[in-house]
Amino acid sequence: MADDGVLSLDFLAGFTIFMLALVMVLSMVPGLLAGLESSGIDYDAVAYRTGVILVEDPGWPAYPPWELYDRDNKEEIQRMGLAVSKETPNILLSTKVERFFEESFFTSEDYRSKVIFGDIPYSYNISLRSLDETYNYNTGDPLPPGYGYIRRVVKIKEPGVAEIKSPGPEYVIPDPSAPEWNSTARNFTVRLNFSQLLDPGRGPAYRIDPRTEPVNITITNFGEYRNITGPSVNATLHNVTFWKMDPTRPNPRFTRIPFSYDTIDANLYTLHINGTADQHSLQPDVPVDSSISLVLKPAATSLFTLDQNSILDIRFNFEDDPPRTNITGTHPYDYTNVSHAGLKTAVLEVAIW
Amino acid sequence: MVNDAGQLYTMEGVAAGVIMLLAAYIVVSTTSIYTTGDTHIPDMQLEQLGSDVLAMMDTPDTNGTTSALETFVSTNNGTGFNSTFLSYCNATTRGTLDNLHMSANITYRDANANKINEYPFVAPDNTWTGRESAVRATRWVQLPKLSPKPVGMPGDMRTDPQAVLVEVLLWRA
Numbered sequence: 001m002a003d004d005g006v007l008s009l010d011f012l013a014g015f016t017i018f019m020l021a022l023v024m025v026l027s028m029v030p031g032l033l034a035g036l037e038s039s040g041i042d043y044d045a046v047a048y049r050t051g052v053i054l055v056e057d058p059g060w061p062a063y064p065p066w067e068l069y070d071r072d073n074k075e076e077i078q079r080m081g082l083a084v085s086k087e088t089p090n091i092l093l094s095t096k097v098e099r100f101f102e103e104s105f106f107t108s109e110d111y112r113s114k115v116i117f118g119d120i121p122y123s124y125n126i127s128l129r130s131l132d133e134t135y136n137y138n139t140g141d142p143l144p145p146g147y148g149y150i151r152r153v154v155k156i157k158e159p160g161v162a163e164i165k166s167p168g169p170e171y172v173i174p175d176p177s178a179p180e181w182n183s184t185a186r187n188f189t190v191r192l193n194f195s196q197l198l199d200p201g202r203g204p205a206y207r208i209d210p211r212t213e214p215v216n217i218t219i220t221n222f223g224e225y226r227n228i229t230g231p232s233v234n235a236t237l238h239n240v241t242f243w244k245m246d247p248t249r250p251n252p253r254f255t256r257i258p259f260s261y262d263t264i265d266a267n268l269y270t271l272h273i274n275g276t277a278d279q280h281s282l283q284p285d286v287p288v289d290s291s292i293s294l295v296l297k298p299a300a301t302s303l304f305t306l307d308q309n310s311i312l313d314i315r316f317n318f319e320d321d322p323p324r325t326n327i328t329g330t331h332p333y334d335y336t337n338v339s340h341a342g343l344k345t346a347v348l349e350v351a352i353w
Numbered sequence: 354m355v356n357d358a359g360q361l362y363t364m365e366g367v368a369a370g371v372i373m374l375l376a377a378y379i380v381v382s383t384t385s386i387y388t389t390g391d392t393h394i395p396d397m398q399l400e401q402l403g404s405d406v407l408a409m410m411d412t413p414d415t416n417g418t419t420s421a422l423e424t425f426v427s428t429n430n431g432t433g434f435n436s437t438f439l440s441y442c443n444a445t446t447r448g449t450l451d452n453l454h455m456s457a458n459i460t461y462r463d464a465n466a467n468k469i470n471e472y473p474f475v476a477p478d479n480t481w482t483g484r485e486s487a488v489r490a491t492r493w494v495q496l497p498k499l500s501p502k503p504v505g506m507p508g509d510m511r512t513d514p515q516a517v518l519v520e521v522l523l524w525r526a
Binding site: 017018021022025028048089090129131149150151153154155203205340342343347 | 408
């Protein structure tokens, strides 16, 4: 019998093993193609997403805004965005910026879970710098080679200041000897009418919103309000109190807001008198020579349960017998009296690896 | 009669086949090729930056004032536009400057001839060779009545309020 056309068993075994190996390699082809994408793609996408959240989103919760949450309630913050509102992309709010870069408040894990997101624990470096260098913040690790990156150009909105420079006739008692002025108390009020301040006709980038920004009141040249001339007759600032009224209710009237007036808390307010660095409570009982500077933080106004119709009065009460100041009247905290520095151009960079 | 004609030397053949396949697998899987799909990322970053800069130049710093972009276009101030645009574009948080360059055109509608025309607003600088991987960023700008029409604007451009398209080419030198 001829052996033409007969395959040997050895050849069959070898060919089978070869075919099995070939099938195995072919089945790995999708895995082979994965090597064609560069590793930077994912990092760039995460950096872009993080940049979008930071500059185009105001964050969540929106009201009270996330930047007002204290250490005990930090876990309730869902997302940290820096935009003034979702209608104003690239316009950042200074109070959000300052809180975001507070590294003693947020941990690396907070940044990962509230702004970067993703299952992978990415390393990051987020930095912000204004062109005039008044803002220069950085958080995260030093940059290694080969990171995902995005750069965004933004503007930063800062709170305004109501500076009452010198006594206008409406803020001085014309005739202190008149019988209606025989009281020992002198009151000067700064009024915030929320329905005017939060007028939707004004864009969010230029709106005064005491619910999210500090209220700055500075009275300078206070000596010009003196009742009696002389070196030792400075009027005594007895207290500063907050009053509110809701005009939409029947018989609206001002009611005093319960507040810890005797506690100094820089997270709620700061009160400086005569230009010194000393912090005072809202019941200072100190003589005022030159100036009063009050900054009411949004963390405090959020405790006042105010809405878009409320009117908030900040009342400065001076008590002396006989009265040592002729200050009086109500100063509206509005778009005429509050000066703004204007939006500040800045650059925000996000690096992820 | 069995001899070894037409047979593979099995073990050597198998071993050589496995080695070849492994070598091919290792070579292909460790090669990282910068595909055309990846090049859009630097382009996207540059486009986003250009778009941000135009948007911020079109945002007035105070309420009720005119934006820098509108002022530059309505006064035909290409030099000021170039300087402000690049100062925003090249700024980094480390304080060093990036190396971006730009040119700009403005597209408008000639109402008399009912044609769309364009004129150069900022000419490219000497880094421009035509082979750069430039990206484009655009923004519509609403112009007020031009009275009088600034020097250098095309003669067929209208002076009544109109929208023009500012088109910026941006590249890294």
